[in-house]
Amino acid sequence: MDLTLMGLWSKMGFLAKAVVFLLLGMSLLSFWAFIDRFLLFFSAKKQSLQFIAKVSPLIKANRLEDVVQVAKSFKNSHLAKVFTAGILEFQAAQEGTTNYNVIEAAKRAIERATVKTSTEMKRWLSLLATVGSTAPFVGLFGTVVGIINAFHGISMEGSGGIGAVAGGIAEALITTAFGIGVAVLAVWFFNYFINKSDLFEIEMRNSSSELVDHFIKISGGE
Numbered sequence: 001m002d003l004t005l006m007g008l009w010s011k012m013g014f015l016a017k018a019v020v021f022l023l024l025g026m027s028l029l030s031f032w033a034f035i036d037r038f039l040l041f042f043s044a045k046k047q048s049l050q051f052i053a054k055v056s057p058l059i060k061a062n063r064l065e066d067v068v069q070v071a072k073s074f075k076n077s078h079l080a081k082v083f084t085a086g087i088l089e090f091q092a093a094q095e096g097t098t099n100y101n102v103i104e105a106a107k108r109a110i111e112r113a114t115v116k117t118s119t120e121m122k123r124w125l126s127l128l129a130t131v132g133s134t135a136p137f138v139g140l141f142g143t144v145v146g147i148i149n150a151f152h153g154i155s156m157e158g159s160g161g162i163g164a165v166a167g168g169i170a171e172a173l174i175t176t177a178f179g180i181g182v183a184v185l186a187v188w189f190f191n192y193f194i195n196k197s198d199l200f201e202i203e204m205r206n207s208s209s210e211l212v213d214h215f216i217k218i219s220g221g222e
Contacts (some may be wrong), residue, residue: 016171019142023178025049026131030186033124047077078117082208085113110208121197132186138178
């Protein structure tokens with residue numbers, strides 16, 4: 001019996017091969033989601049560092065309009081999004097309201113922007129979670145099919161020789177291994193980006209807290 005990968009593949013039935021192709025599609029989706037999120041997170045981190053470096057002196061000089069203009073050049077920056085939301089709401093709420101209401105309005109705008117940006121960053125992570133949780137069961141389905149075919153081979157040959165069960169064993173081994181491999185990668189990708197998104201959310205909350213402190217200072221609040 002040919003125990004090479006190609007030899008095992010040639011022994012597999014149509015249903016088992018369909019399972020392998022399904023797992024291959026799931027793995028490609030996982031890699032696509034990984035590349036898409038990795039590029040976004042890399043760009044967000046890089047642009048946010050550049051954004052903070054440019055706007056720090058502007059905020060100290062109370063040039064909030066200029067901060068909003070600078071933020072337009074950093075569309076992938078998570079910090080630029082929350083700063084813009086907070087500043088625009090602060091400026092809009094200043095006329096005809098008390099300082100307390102101005103600050104509270106800015107806080108609510110920042111909170112909404114933080115939640116929205118965090119949600120956008122977690123896009124496609126549900127796909128990785130789904131692949132990670134279902135791939136082993138897809139592989140297990142192929143395993144069950146392989147075992148059934150192995151018993152079918154025994155019944156056809158009238159014996160339990162290796163030739164009779166070769167096809168079923170091939171299906172069980174390949175689909176099981178492939179399913180576990182796809183799941184492990186998807187779970188690793190998911191955990192990596194969940195941790196990254198949590199860190200980015202902390203950055204947004206810390207930076208926005210400093211921005212609110214600046215609003216309180218220039219509003220004459222306590």
